[in-house]
Amino acid sequence: MRYAMAIDTKKCVGCGDCVVACQTENNVPHGYCRDWIVERVDGTYPSLDLEFRSERCNHCDNSPCVRCCPTGASHIEDGGIVLVEHNKCIGCGACIQSCPYDARYSHPEGYVDKCTFCIHRVKKGQNPACVEVCPTKCLHFGDLDDPNSDVSLAIKDRKWKVLAPEAGTKPQLYFLT
Amino acid sequence: MKTRRDFIKISTVGAGAAAITYKAFGSKGFGLFESNSVDPVSDEELTPYPTYCEVCFWKCAAWAYVDKSGKIRKIVGNKNDPHCNGRLCPRGTGGVGMVYDEDRLKTPLIRETRTDGTQHFREATWEEALDKVASKMKEVKEKYGPEAFGLFNHGTPGGQFHHLLRAYGSESNAEPAFANCRGPRSSAYFSTFGAYVGSPESTDIRDTNCLVLIGSHIGENMHNSQVQEMSDAIDKGATIITVDPRYSTAAAHSSFWLPIKPATDIALLMAWIHVLIYEGLYDKDYVEKYTFGLEYLKDHVKNMTPEWAYGITTIEPEQIRKTARAMAGAAPAVVIHPGRHVVWYGDDTQRGRAMAILTALLGAWGKRGGLYFPEGVSVPAYPHPHFHEPEWTWKDWNAGRYPLATMGITTELLKASVPKYNYKHQVKAWLVAGTNLPLSMPDKRLFKEAADAVEFIAVMDTMPMDITGYADVVLPEATYLERYDVIRSAANREPNIALRMPAIEPKYNTKPGWWIAKQIGERLGLHDYFNFEDYSEVIDWQLKQLGTSLEEMKKIGVKKYPRKSGPLYLGDGEDFEFNTSTGKIELYSVDFADHGFDPIPKYTKHPEPPANFYRLIYGRAPMHTFSRTSNNPNLSDLMSENSVWVNPKVADLWGLKRDQEVWLKNQDGVITSFPVKVRVTERIRWDSVYMVHGFGHNNKKLSRAFGRGASDTEMITNVAVDPIMGGTGMRGNFITFLTEDPALEGKEVKA
Numbered sequence: 030m031r032y033a034m035a036i037d038t039k040k041c042v043g044c045g046d047c048v049v050a051c052q053t054e055n056n057v058p059h060g061y062c063r064d065w066i067v068e069r070v071d072g073t074y075p076s077l078d079l080e081f082r083s084e085r086c087n088h089c090d091n092s093p094c095v096r097c098c099p100t101g102a103s104h105i106e107d108g109g110i111v112l113v114e115h116n117k118c119i120g121c122g123a124c125i126q127s128c129p130y131d132a133r134y135s136h137p138e139g140y141v142d143k144c145t146f147c148i149h150r151v152k153k154g155q156n157p158a159c160v161e162v163c164p165t166k167c168l169h170f171g172d173l174d175d176p177n178s179d180v181s182l183a184i185k186d187r188k189w190k191v192l193a194p195e196a197g198t199k200p201q202l203y204f205l206t
Numbered sequence: 207m208k209t210r211r212d213f214i215k216i217s218t219v220g221a222g223a224a225a226i227t228y229k230a231f232g233s234k235g236f237g238l239f240e241s242n243s244v245d246p247v248s249d250e251e252l253t254p255y256p257t258y259c260e261v262c263f264w265k266c267a268a269w270a271y272v273d274k275s276g277k278i279r280k281i282v283g284n285k286n287d288p289h290c291n292g293r294l295c296p297r298g299t300g301g302v303g304m305v306y307d308e309d310r311l312k313t314p315l316i317r318e319t320r321t322d323g324t325q326h327f328r329e330a331t332w333e334e335a336l337d338k339v340a341s342k343m344k345e346v347k348e349k350y351g352p353e354a355f356g357l358f359n360h361g362t363p364g365g366q367f368h369h370l371l372r373a374y375g376s377e378s379n380a381e382p383a384f385a386n387c388r389g390p391r392s393s394a395y396f397s398t399f400g401a402y403v404g405s406p407e408s409t410d411i412r413d414t415n416c417l418v419l420i421g422s423h424i425g426e427n428m429h430n431s432q433v434q435e436m437s438d439a440i441d442k443g444a445t446i447i448t449v450d451p452r453y454s455t456a457a458a459h460s461s462f463w464l465p466i467k468p469a470t471d472i473a474l475l476m477a478w479i480h481v482l483i484y485e486g487l488y489d490k491d492y493v494e495k496y497t498f499g500l501e502y503l504k505d506h507v508k509n510m511t512p513e514w515a516y517g518i519t520t521i522e523p524e525q526i527r528k529t530a531r532a533m534a535g536a537a538p539a540v541v542i543h544p545g546r547h548v549v550w551y552g553d554d555t556q557r558g559r560a561m562a563i564l565t566a567l568l569g570a571w572g573k574r575g576g577l578y579f580p581e582g583v584s585v586p587a588y589p590h591p592h593f594h595e596p597e598w599t600w601k602d603w604n605a606g607r608y609p610l611a612t613m614g615i616t617t618e619l620l621k622a623s624v625p626k627y628n629y630k631h632q633v634k635a636w637l638v639a640g641t642n643l644p645l646s647m648p649d650k651r652l653f654k655e656a657a658d659a660v661e662f663i664a665v666m667d668t669m670p671m672d673i674t675g676y677a678d679v680v681l682p683e684a685t686y687l688e689r690y691d692v693i694r695s696a697a698n699r700e701p702n703i704a705l706r707m708p709a710i711e712p713k714y715n716t717k718p719g720w721w722i723a724k725q726i727g728e729r730l731g732l733h734d735y736f737n738f739e740d741y742s743e744v745i746d747w748q749l750k751q752l753g754t755s756l757e758e759m760k761k762i763g764v765k766k767y768p769r770k771s772g773p774l775y776l777g778d779g780e781d782f783e784f785n786t787s788t789g790k791i792e793l794y795s796v797d798f799a800d801h802g803f804d805p806i807p808k809y810t811k812h813p814e815p816p817a818n819f820y821r822l823i824y825g826r827a828p829m830h831t832f833s834r835t836s837n838n839p840n841l842s843d844l845m846s847e848n849s850v851w852v853n854p855k856v857a858d859l860w861g862l863k864r865d866q867e868v869w870l871k872n873q874d875g876v877i878t879s880f881p882v883k884v885r886v887t888e889r890i891r892w893d894s895v896y897m898v899h900g901f902g903h904n905n906k907k908l909s910r911a912f913g914r915g916a917s918d919t920e921m922i923t924n925v926a927v928d929p930i931m932g933g934t935g936m937r938g939n940f941i942t943f944l945t946e947d948p949a950l951e952g953k954e955v956k957a
Contacts, residue, residue: 039440039459040437040440040441040459042425042426042433042455042459042828043425043455043828044295044296044425044428044433044828044829045296045828045829045844045845046293046294046295046296046299046828048296048843048844049296049299049300049829049840049841049843049844050280050299052840052843053279053280053281053299053300053302053840054246054280055246056246056247056279059839059840059843060843062843070453070887070888070889072888073854073888074453074465074853074888074889074890074891074892075453075463075465077453077458077888077889078458079453079455079457079458079889080458081455147246149245149246149248150248153248158280161282161292161293162282162283162293162294162299163293164290164293164294164295164428164430164433164434164437165425165433165434165436165437166293166434166437167437
């Protein structure tokens with residue numbers, strides 16, 4: 030089992046719904062977020078290109094945050110979901126430094142926090158909150174080992190890219206282009 | 207890193223953004239919940255209550271999930287609802303912030319003058335506040351007649367107060383949604399097809415082959431089901447054609463983007479019509495069977511060639527032909543989107559007519575993938591005595607002008623409130639419910655004049671919006687998540703109704719709109735018009751008439767009914783009579799000709815910005831509605847202020863840098879109250895600037911929104927009035943930049 034997410038940049042409108050849905054689902058404090066939107070503009074008027082990306086933790090196969098965590102708080106769960114066990118975390122921030130995606134933040138309660146792929150929902154067979162809410166249905170989630178999962182089907186016939194492939198982290202967010 | 211021009215994170219904090227530390231936040235706004243529970247709560251531990259959203263006018267049905275401590279944890283769309291299909295937009299998802307915004311209006315307020323002459327609000331009891339409003343209404347009725355009591359309304363609270371005013375004897379109401387927003391479109395489509403496009407618009411985007419957006423920025427306006435259907439259309443490979451001087455999100459997702467010179471849309475539309483007719487690409491059978499006036503139209507557009515339009519619009523003739531042919535190739539499954547906020551240049555009804563004519567030539571009205579025939583559920587009125595007809599209504603302010611206005615014109619209501627305009631029918635007092643006039647109407651000077659002139663203003667709102675600063679009495683309404691409300695019954699593909707019930711008890715000392723209206727009504731001796739104890743009785747009675755009940759609706763939230771009006775689309779060759787004077791779709795408008803208006807749209811040249819000035823274009827961001835959400839803790843997290851978009855060429859001319867604060871000054875010398883940050887971006891033309899509407903709030907009580915960004919509305923002092931229906935064209939305003947604080951001018955500054 031390998032959980033992953035595909036984000037269709039041809040459909041995303043950058044509305045931020047995924048951000049608010051995550052905030053209310055996971056009780057993320059105001060002023061912080063586990064997922065965010067990147068807007069990228071290329072070209073000069075009127076020959077332009079615009080890409081929106083909904084980004085979050087990449088739940089990497091080769092995760093530097095897990096390797097560098099001194100307490101074992103950052104660890105890998107079933108299906109490759111990277112999690113932080115809050116009670117074990119001492120808030121040292123080594124993982125924040127090591128993450129090429131800037132996906133982690135220091136929670137005011139003193140631990141490091143980030144996207145969990147909504148594991149509490151996924152375990153019950155539901156989609157993560159961001160996937161569930163997206164009005165353009167540009168987020169696809171599922172098990173890469175299952176060829177018929179939403180995410181497998183999404184990346185099957187489309188061009189995709191991952192972010193910062195040079196970091197060698199084997200990220201599991203696939204951006205459809 | 208690749209080269210990039212703009213790289214902007216629309217997020218609270220993350221890559222590249224300055225790290226926000228705990229200290230920067232103080233102890234404010236930290237989690238909505240005292241118990242900062244680490245683990246999310248599973249849905250099984252929450253109780254869902256049905257509601258429909260009031261953050262915008264789309265009114266998506268949803269479930270508000272309440273935890274065991276009585277807190278609303280999240281709001282999730284109702285899967286059975288055609289407005290949202292189970293997926294709310296960011297505003298709807300963030301609706302929870304409306305309830306837990308600590309800046310909410312908490313208790314009634316009454317304006318008082320201190321002994322030193324200064325004025326302030328003092329907290330009051332409901333009893334006192336309601337007595338005050340009712341006694342003022344009695345006084346106005348005795349002195350001037352009930353018609354002199356005006357109502358500005360918007361959204362569901364408006365409905366409750368409209369009922370109160372009708373019972374009291376006044377129909378002097380207006381809402382910004384008509385003359386300051388979608389009115390021209392209504393008049394245009396009604397005069398062409400004898401029907402309205404409605405809300406949600408009856409656009410069949412789901413099954414379209416070609417979607418044409420003229421200044422409509424779906425994806426930034428989050429008209430939910432349309433955003434979703436546009437996404438489906440992208441999946442199906444539909445052609446999307448976007449006309450916009452700005453590289454909007456929709457433009458970025460389009461097959462064709464026509465970066466038009468602002469204020470020239472009618473020329474483009476007429477050239478498209480020219481191509482369809484003169485290349486024989488229009489739907490001949492449809493046009494022959496259902497329309498009136500093709501010969502007039504053909505003659506009218508004879509010289510309106512793509513080459514003619516090129517000189518006006520800057521869109522190359524080949525692009526005009528290519529897009530016209532793309533539409534024809536996709537016909538009849540083409541949606542020419544009627545738009546929503548269409549008050550631009552004062553000839554907006556005529557632009558709407560051109561869009562409607564284009565729709566007819568493509569044979570798309572009443573066709574799959576074009577515009578469908580919507581059907582709604584008619585909710586029976588709860589029994590009450592007959593309303594007495596007022597001596598005069600909003601229609602009488604128009605005094606024969608704006609013959610096609612179908613609703614009160616807000617600007618006219620303002621003018622009727624100022625004695626110097628000498629209106630035969632004067633307005634002496636206002637009720638304002640759910641609309642923030644200083645930011646929702648152009649020409650603040652007129653608003654201030656009128657607010658000064660009237661004897662009394664009562665404002666009902668959930669937030670200390672700018673308008674509350676002008677009130678004599680402030681009535682704090684419970685948010686939509688804390689109240690029963692009217693049954694939603696908007697027309698759709700399938701007739702349906704949705705219930706709004708309270709998920710929690712009203713916080714603080716706030717009350718539902720229905721209760722406030724009823725209490726005032728009781729005090730005016732209008733008990734028979736409010737013959738219920740609790741609004742749930744009204745809803746239950748209505749639902750029982752509709753074959754369901756409050757009990758059932760509490761479980762399902764949305765109920766669908768079979769269509770009775772016939773199929774969604776016209777059958778092939780089906781006879782059909784349109785509700786127009788000729789019984790046909792009017793390419794040539796007989797009504798317009800009768801009233802002395804152009805029966806077929808003409809392009810007229812509009813003023814252009816003078817040297818060093820730029821046209822102010824304004825619009826929406828997906829996470830905000832009007833000026834209503836800028837203080838919402840969840841939504842201001844996503845976007846806390848607006849910026850002014852400036853093309854890099856213009857920024858170079860002025861030496862403007864990204865995030866530099868500037869003040870804007872318009873052609874009439876009006877300067878923004880607050881500075882606004884510059885966003886240098888290729889996404890806007892060099893003759894225009896762009897701002898998101900709804901920022902630059904002036905009320906200090908809005909702790910997150912006060913002074914954040916600038917108000918586009920302040921810059922809109924030049925209004926081009928549409929003679930057909932009174933729409934207020936607002937895109938004829940030009941701004942220039944001030945890089946120094948204008949407040950320092952003439953003051954001694956220590957060097």
